[in-house]
Amino acid sequence: MSRLFDTREGDDGLPGPERRLAVLALILGTLMAVVDTTMINIALPSIAASLEVPASRAVWVTNLFQISCAAFLLVFAALSQLLSRRRIYVAGVGVFTLASLGAALSTSLESLLLFRALQGLGAAAMLSIGPSIYRQVFPSRLLGSALGLSALVVAGGYAAGPAIGGVLLSVADWPWLFALHLPLGAVALVLAWRALPREARREGGFDWAGALLSIAMLCGFFLAMDGVGHGMPAWQVAAWLGVSLAAATLFLGRQRRAPHPLMPLDIFREPRFSLALVAQGTAFVGQGLAFVALSFLFQQEMGFTPLQTAWLFTPWPLAIMLVGPRAGRLADRLNPSLLSSAGLGLLLLGLALLARLGAEASVVDVLWRMLLCGVGFGLFQPPNNRELMGTVPRERSANASGVMSTSRTVGQSFGVALVGAFLATGLPIQATLWLGAFFTLLALGASLARVPMAGAAQRHAREAAAREAAAARE
Template sequence: MRLFETRPGDDGLPGRERKLAVLALVTGTLMAVVDTTMINLALPSIAADLAIPASRAVWITNLFQVVCAAFLLVFAGISELMTRRRLYLFGLGLFVLASVGSALSTQLETLLVFRALQGLGAAATLSIGPSLYRAVFPSRLLGSALGLSALVVAGGYAAGPTLSGVILSFATWPWLFALNVPLGLSALCLAWFALPRETPRQGSFDTLGALLSIAMLASFFLAMDAVGHAAPLWQSGGWAVLAVGAGVGFVARQKRAAYPLLPLVVFNELRFSLAVSASGLAFVGQGLTFVALSFLYQQEMGFTPLETAWLFTPWPLAIMLVGPVAGRLADRINPGLLSSTGLLLLIAGLVALALVDDSTSVLNSLWRTALCGIGFGLFQPPNNREMMGSLPRERSANVSGVMSTTRTVGQSFGVALVGAAMAAGWPVQATLWLAGFTTLLALVVSVARFPLAGRAMAAQQASSASD
């Protein structure tokens, strides 16, 4: 298989070791992604079993997401001091232990504590996942590796709701958490033996920057959650003010810290900045669409939650099929061209979905969702390749943290926009048009980096030819 071939002059791991390392990364990522989607579907069952209202049960998901989002940049910085291998092992181990605690919980308060620890473990693994792919694979296969990563994440999103429904049909909700234990232990063993060992960076840790980062991201997520649930203005506004204040302090700290948590110099590379901007806007559009379609399918078209989950399936399935191909093509074709083509298809799919009404058939809805998935699958791996490949390898951990944070912030902002739009009386279809507009902005940004990406690709191909 091309991904595991070893050629003279390759960086990364040799072929056999590469297989084991990839298996560890795939297992760990699947565990975190599937867990999130499974628990979302199980919230009504958990609420009934613990005798709590739905308004409190949602914090079983929200707390996990807040903690995970708040610590992404922090763990990316910590990885330089304790190495990515050790941080990944720590994250997996913590996630497994917290899963055991969640499965054994009989009260909401105990479950929330362990869900917070699960979020912490997930942040440790997800913050450095993309950079580990770069450490494992040679540079010539970076696009293919990130395409594989997109396939794994999309597969987790596709399988999670179905797997949750199957398990809950014959077992209770604690078994959803218990499922993580054998998967996590397998990933731990593989990661222990297969992940590359590194030399830790010498120097201090930006503790103040880390605290400001946690405050900034946690407050932003809580503000977006408050907007999405139409909370009082003082509540969402208060969190937003705290997020902005912590953000200003974070930027000021990064400019003068000896070892900044996020070196702002990385944004001087225009290819990187444009790829980050395109990614953030595209994820805003995806966040908008996912929530808007939930209301469209259930409230206007009369589908059940489980039927709605099936209607979403073509999106991640299309990413699973297209993502690896797009990643492989990005190793040979201008990634900006591929990403922009994907965004065009995504816009076409969003416009088609915005035209759906209660008379639209199921099959007529499915192809529109699939078109969105094809577009996103063609966009994401080449764009991620641009982010990861535009900076030196020693910046991989920083890039990985930015990638994960951009995805989380973009999706959260999209979800909040849906809540705000519907609170203002917008019809569901209007929010889908808004998703198309944000994706159009992403396309404008993506097209702007055509020349830069083309020159970088030509330079890489010339270098490969000389080797």
């Protein structure tokens, strides 16, 4: 960990001491947004009972947060170029913290939903540009290690959310789940304002038409996916998908001719970026499928309780926390595409083995397979993120960060929705896990396709560094 904060002559990024404060601000903001996602889920029955609403309406406490967050990821990534990443991140922390206070004080579902939507906006502002700020803060030679740290924080937040929520609900009411964010948000706000690097604003306007089309595209998609998972009539799902597809068509046309596009299409000309994005999206479809399908498998087929199921999931994020930072460090020295491909191979094997579990399988049978999946995903994600962020010009890193966050969110939500569709057909839950393995296989194909390109890029970088060192000695 100490090597993340050492400095060398010629390093870009922030000096070591300032880097520590900036990283702490990023960690606190990310943790608040990620922990909230999983922590609030277990409080939905308590919220429904306290506010005297049906469970079907209480689900929107989670849904509205996710839709609001996902719909604005691209928007805030583009705005950060116009206003600066530091201002957008600070505003995101501030909005999230104030909305948490409002949610804690809410006495009706309507007011709670309003503040949950605002929390989603704050989370979008933080998550959309977090990876690009890591690229600002750290020197290029440590980018993989930095993104490994980011993977550790995200995995740790997802893993800790249910446990934190369960402990708090055992001693206090649900509003305290939101109040927990207040001290963390205050500290993150001060640190972000003080430590995040300042940068010049971009000259020019903002693509408001593209922003509206982007929001319509993503909202339509997430409402359709939510409808699939909750038994919405097929015509309504089709209508929302139609809205999403129409907005997507108009959005892409707008991006080709806008003077300051929300999502510059030239970033996709780099094949390593495009392939890494495909690998990420399909891998998160596989993980989203697996997480929901395994909950049904463990409880309905194998007879485990919800609490036991939560413990059975622990090896997956725990392995990501342990492997992710090490994979990030390796990606700074070895071929990142090769590391990502190896990780996807392990994830594919783990999912296939989980799909073969029978109702009589033991806890040990489950745990080592979950551990294998976590090791695979931990080995895949930081090197893949390094490819996503390292293959675009620095001036496009905010856009790349927004696209990366959107791809991850869309992939995971699509995976969750597919589980609902498969359950409606009456197919065995193991079939859903095989579908998750299929999407992981697609990710592996995209990752393997860029291995030669990444190897060639590394060789060129080493040769350039050797030439510069020779010139300096002369």
